[in-house]
Amino acid sequence: MRRLLLLLFAVLLLALGIWAYPLLGPAVRHGALPAPEGLKNPLTLLVYGSSPEYSGYHRRAPERFRGLADTILLVRLDPGAGRVVVLSIPRDVWVNLPGYGWHKVNAASPLGGPDLMKEAVAQITGVQADRYVVVSTEALRRGVDALGGVRVCVEKPMRYRDTAAGLDIDLKPGCQVLNGEQAEGYLRFRKDALGDIGRVQRQQAFFHALKEQLLSPSGLLRLPRAVAAVEPYVQTDLTRQETGAILGFAMKRPALVSLLLPGRFGGGGWRVDEGALRELVGLYFNGEGTAEEAVLSGKRVALVFGPGQEGQVEGVREKLQALGLRVVLHPVELSPTRTEVLENGPGVLARTLGERLGVPYRISGEAVLGADLTLRLGEDFPL
Missing domain, CATH: 3.40.630.190 (LCP protein)
Structure with missing residues (x-):
């Protein structure tokens, strides 16, 4: 049993050495571990x-x-x-x-x-x-x-x-x-x-x-x-x-x-x-708080959808309008792979809309230009 454990340990060390070997050159040049x-x-x-x-x-x-x-x-x-x-x-x-x-x-x-x-x-x-x-x-x-x-x-x-x-x-x-x-x-x-x-x-x-x-x-x-x-x-x-x-x-x-x-x-x-x-x-960058209130009413949201999703769009638009949002339809050539809310900003609005709809949100410059929020409509949108 002891020999088996030693053998397994030796194999583990060998595998670790093979995995880490490519880092040897950069580590020598920069000393960075x-x-x-x-x-x-x-x-x-x-x-x-x-x-x-x-x-x-x-x-x-x-x-x-x-x-x-x-x-x-x-x-x-x-x-x-x-x-x-x-x-x-x-x-x-x-x-x-x-x-x-x-x-x-x-x-x-x-x-x-x-x-x-x-x-x-x-x-x-x-x-x-x-x-x-x-x-x-x-x-x-x-x-x-x-x-x-x-x-x-x-x-x-x-x-x-x-x-x-x-x-x-x-x-x-x-x-x-x-x-x-x-x-x-x-x-x-x-x-x-x-x-x-x-x-x-x-x-x-x-x-x-x-x-x-x-x-x-x-x-x-x-x-x-x-x-x-x-x-x-x-x-x-x-x-x-x-x-x-x-x-x-x-x-x-x-x-x-x-x-x-x-x-x-x-x-x-x-x-x-x-x-x-x-x-x-x-x-x-400076660690300051944001004074922005999470008020969705009157905000502009771009609804992103692809071919074949037209049947979903009307129902989603009604949900967004019920929250006081102004909806702009934004069709694209490739349907979004997942549903998510995007905001190129503090993220307060995105978090609020995500929670209201039950979908994830992300802070990203991928958001549609000219809109306060972007909702990408994937097949996983909760009905």
């Missing part, structure tokens, strides 16, 4: 993607992490609230860059690198990032492939080809597992009516799908391989201690709140709604 206590204080990160640079037609230059900023995220890691807040900043926001004048925010990366990016985002949001993380597009491809792909619901046909950049997007609608190249196309596609804002909303949907994949049994099994695949394509000023604390915090499975910088189209870009932004920053 998860700290059991996690983060002790909130930490704000500027995370952005660096577009490829080219030395000639269709020839990528060596990675300098100085391409145009693609995805721009202000991330608040809050151990006290047990959550991660991700504020997506559209690249078409105009900002006055010190020493360079007015540019769209994505130009700060090639002009001045991470320091100028931090300054630009601080001007827009009023929040100064503590640290930065720059990720190349190659990291996305390799990380997704190492995870075995990420399951995403593609809401409509996406077709676009940029021969100079070597980007060929051809995605069919439907729920499917995307490999690294397909995921890059899904996240970079913006040839539709919403342009960069639609792309930002797809990125937020991808964040939630990626989180589910990472926390799945297969995702945890592949996690060391994914970390090793991504690590050479990431640049950061995080210290080893901070990296370990972040990993420890992540292992506690914090809640995810994803927000779109509030605003509207205008002035050749995205015009920020300063009042709504101050409210979100105060609540999610």
Whole structure:
């Protein structure tokens, strides 16, 4: 019996060693192992993607992490609230860059690198990032492939080809597992009516799908391989201690709140709604409470539904109108996979409507633009 236990223990150690082996290189270079206590204080990160640079037609230059900023995220890691807040900043926001004048925010990366990016985002949001993380597009491809792909619901046909950049997007609608190249196309596609804002909303949907994949049994099994695949394509000023604390915090499975910088189209870009932004920053980044009352009457709700759901819509609309809501029908090409209430804001209204209807709610920038609330109508809507 004792020999059997020793044999099982040895096999367990061997399996653990094989699982953790891909982390050896990153651990040696960065010395980052998860700290059991996690983060002790909130930490704000500027995370952005660096577009490829080219030395000639269709020839990528060596990675300098100085391409145009693609995805721009202000991330608040809050151990006290047990959550991660991700504020997506559209690249078409105009900002006055010190020493360079007015540019769209994505130009700060090639002009001045991470320091100028931090300054630009601080001007827009009023929040100064503590640290930065720059990720190349190659990291996305390799990380997704190492995870075995990420399951995403593609809401409509996406077709676009940029021969100079070597980007060929051809995605069919439907729920499917995307490999690294397909995921890059899904996240970079913006040839539709919403342009960069639609792309930002797809990125937020991808964040939630990626989180589910990472926390799945297969995702945890592949996690060391994914970390090793991504690590050479990431640049950061995080210290080893901070990296370990972040990993420890992540292992506690914090809640995810994803927000779109509030605003509207205008002035050749995205015009920020300063009042709504101050409210979100105060609540999610400064720890202030919200004075908003949960009054649904008079609020505008977008009712999202797909083909074949027309029979459900009238009954749901009557329920919403009975709560005093103004309903705007929002048909889409792909039916929602589940019922949920979305709000790009404090979340008080979404929680109230979710409780009234008996459905889950989520704070997300995926909400329909111009509406106070969004109700996605899935087949699981309670009758």
